[in-house]
Structure formats: structure tokens, C-alpha cells
Amino acid sequence: MKVLVTVKRVIDPYVKVRVKSDGTGVETANVKMTMNPFCEIAVEQAVRMKEAGVVSEIVAVSIGVPQCQETLRTAMAMGADRGILVETDADVQPLAVAKLLRKIVEKESPKLVIMGKQAIDDDSNQCGQTLAALLNWPQATFTSSITVSGDTADVTREIDGGLEKLTVKLPAVMTTDLRLNEPRYVTLPNIMKAKKKPLEVVKPDALGVDITPRLKTLKVQEPPKRSAGVKVADVQELVAKLKNEARVI
């Protein structure tokens, strides 16, 4: 079966994010970018399913600036067979992302779409669920285990307080949680091989999707800073401070 995976280019999670002084957003110029970690888990899952013989083809999709091609090349170095970039410089909000992906899904007809549960830049945690809604497909979010058998998949989901088990009809959209797998490192030979894999570029207009933002960002600010703390010498002093000063125990 064919699987579609989505990859987003984001600020590297180990980079300290700086809010722009004019309050319009965060600084992205000359900042190290990388594949969203949850998307990496999605690609890894698809590749493992291909290695297990469950999946025949993996199509990676990204949406954004031309540099997202690099993110797609990384996905292909991990094992995706080809890439599609929906190229735009515009701010594409989650609803618009889901609408663009619906068009790609309709064209490609995958049996499964695997996405990260959230992107670590805007932390929206929406696209998978919204795409499933637009396709009228079942969804399995925050998955820690996916087993496909025929036209269904048995899925374990990470929920508050434990785990949930679902059986999902295919085709379906699934989103990944941290414990689904540990993504592989890409090797140099695979990076070289990925350069030869096909990468198609399309524009949102060509897909007939209106990506006009519905949310207007009025300002972006730094969160309030915590005041400097006190170093305590020992446990006795700590307990005394918590009792008498902070009065929390």
C-alpha cells in the first residue's frame, strides 16, 4: 500500500527562540532549521512499515518556502521514495495546510497518511485531525503503536492517564507520539541517493485551494520572566523556606 507522510521545516528544537523586537513574530533569519521531530517519527514509521513489507511506496509532502526541499531530501534520505513540495512564501495556517493536503491525498490516493502530532513551532496540534475531517476518514492521534492488517489497523494511542486501543478502518490519518519509534540517522550514501529521487513542486493556486489566513497575529511577545531564585544551603533550610516563606507546605 501507498503511504503519505508530511514533513514540516521548523526552527531546530535546540535553538533558543528569540522574539522579534517589533513584536511581529520570532526571528527566523540565519537560524538553524530542521525537520519537525514529530514528522521525523512519521517518516521513520513509514520506512519501517516499508521494510516490513507492509508498505510499497512512501510519498513525502511538505508545504512552505523553497528551502523545504531540503526537508524533503532528508525524508527521502531516511527512505521516502519521492517528494512533493507545495511551494509558497505565505503564512499557511493549519486549516489551509489540511486543505492543501486533502488535494494531494485525492491525487495520490494513499491508504494511510502519517503525520507528526504537532509542529514544535506553532504547537497547534491540528492538521492530522482536520485533514481526517475533510476526507471523512478515521483518525488515530498520538499513536505509540500501529499494526496494519488488511483493511484495518490496530493502534495504541497515548492519552492522559495511560493508553487507549483502537481499531481503525483504512484509509486513515494517523499522528505520531514520541514513543512510536526512534528515528534513524541519515547516512551519507543515503543522502546521495536521495538527491536522485523525484521531487515535484506545485503551487497552492494550481491545487485550487484558498490559503488566506483566518487568524490575524496582532502581536508576539516574550513570556513574563520569573524573578531570580534563592540558593539554599541544605534540606533543612529548603523545608523551612517552603513552610515559612512560600507557605506551600
Added chain:
Amino acid sequence: MAALVIAEHDGRQLKPGVTNAITAAIKMAGEDVHVLVAGHQCEAAAQAAAKVAGVKKVLHADAPHYAGAPAENMAALIVPMAGQYRHILAPATAFGKNIMPRVAGLLDVQQISDISAVESPDTFVRPIYAGNALATVQSSDGIKVLTVRTTAFDPAGEAASPAAIEKIAPGPDTGLTQFKGQELSKSERPELTAARIVVSGGRGVGSAENFKILEALADKLGAAVGASRAAVDSGFVPNDYQVGQTGKIVAPELYIAVGISGAIQHLAGMKDSKVIVAINKDAEAPIFAVADYWLVDDLFKAVPEMTKLL
């Protein structure tokens, strides 16, 4: 126009967080809040919702296909009634995060995730980049679909007299997914997101066995036990212990971080706690930068000593 809060519950009572979402709804719509309690044999939860201050009406839908609150069936129930509301919201828990974007997609609405403040009925503040920035956003959609960061809002109190409960006809069973059950961690301790005190351990704790030292302290304090992602990844504790950007967001009165270095992703999940204590033997640990009280010491000595002193 009224606001609709989608209630998370276990059939008997509301989950912590729902009353916080009701507070957020009151800020958007005044005391004209309806609560949807959909589930299987969840009459008691509907009665609990009726007792929350600010709730005008409880809508109660009961059917076997709401067991486990599958997003497909929940969305199919919510969407036809959406036109009566200007705001539809749920707590930003695994429950709300699963259901609400599906509702938003079907309504052709851009959801606003994880709001931490209500500026006006169409303008909200939400943390982005793991809480390293706060975005103020204005929605142009006719119906606002939102999830609420529950720690950012106080829980709504108890009503003087209970609201009316209206039994509504269940929506369709989409049959898209089949709920096979839940395996919930059993614990006598309070739930992580609702606890007044949280004791969390990191990689420094070293093993699952060693977490017992933290559990002893937590039990003395009546606290919940949490963990950093490093501790979860190392297999010391289950994933639902995880506090952080990708785990649970907590804001207790007292947060005690033990053997946690303080990665950005962990700080994102706990830095709104009222008082933060950090115990770490590394004097350079970044966690100390957000701590109100910090102790440079060996946790295996300090934590049992603290338990004894309390």
C-alpha cells in the same frame, strides 16, 4: 450568543480541566455557557456539569458509540448544533486536542489551540514555541473553535442551584473506528494536571527503582509524580508522567524538580508553577534559572532527608 463547552468525563464525574474551560467560556460569552456531556451511561457526569457555576444548560447525549469519546462520533454530534454558538471549546487535553480540530475542519473554521488568555470574544493569547513566545491572535471565523490551556484559567465554582439538563438525541455512529479499551495507570496519587504539588524526576534519578525515593516524598506531600522526557525515554516511568511541551502542562502551587537539568522542552511544561524547587548536584543546571529555591546536592541524600523532615 452562548458558548458550548465539550466536557471530558469518566461517566461519573468531570475531568479536571473542564471547570477551567468553563471559566474561559464565561470570559467569552458571559454566564451563558452550555456544556455537552456525551458518553455511554454518563448521567452522573451530566449532573456534575449542571452543578458548575456559570453553566446555564447541560446537553446530555448517551449512546454506546460515545464510549472512549471517539473524535469521529463526537464531531458528528457537535457539528449540527454548532450554528447556535459563537464559541465551542474544550480543554487542551488529549481528549480536546483529538476532537476539536476535527470539529473545526468540518465547520471550515481555523481552530485556535491552547489559549492562555481571552482578550475579547474574538482575540486570544496562545503560547507558541513551547511557551517561549506568546501570540495574540484575532479570529475572523463566525464560530470560534478553541482548546483551552487549563492551567491558565481558574476552575469555575459551584452553582447555587443546578442548571437544567436536556437530554438530546445521539448523533450517528460513523463506525470509522472501534474503541477497544483503555489501560489507565492506576495510582492513589492525585492526577498530574490537577495536583497542588508535583514531584518530578529526571535522568539523574537513574532508574525506575530509584523513582521510589520520589514517590515516598510525593506521598508525604500528597503530591503527584511527574517526570522529564529524558526519564520517560530512559524507561524509568510511563509516558503519561511526562511534563513538558510534548507531554503535560502543569502549573501546581509547588513543583519540585529532582535530578532534572531543565531542557527547554521540560521548562515549557512547568514554568508557570507558583513555586519551583530544584534539587540537582550539577550547580550549572539550567533548571536553577527558573527555580525559586534551589539546592545543589545529591538527590539520593537530599530527597530522603526531605521526606523525613516533613
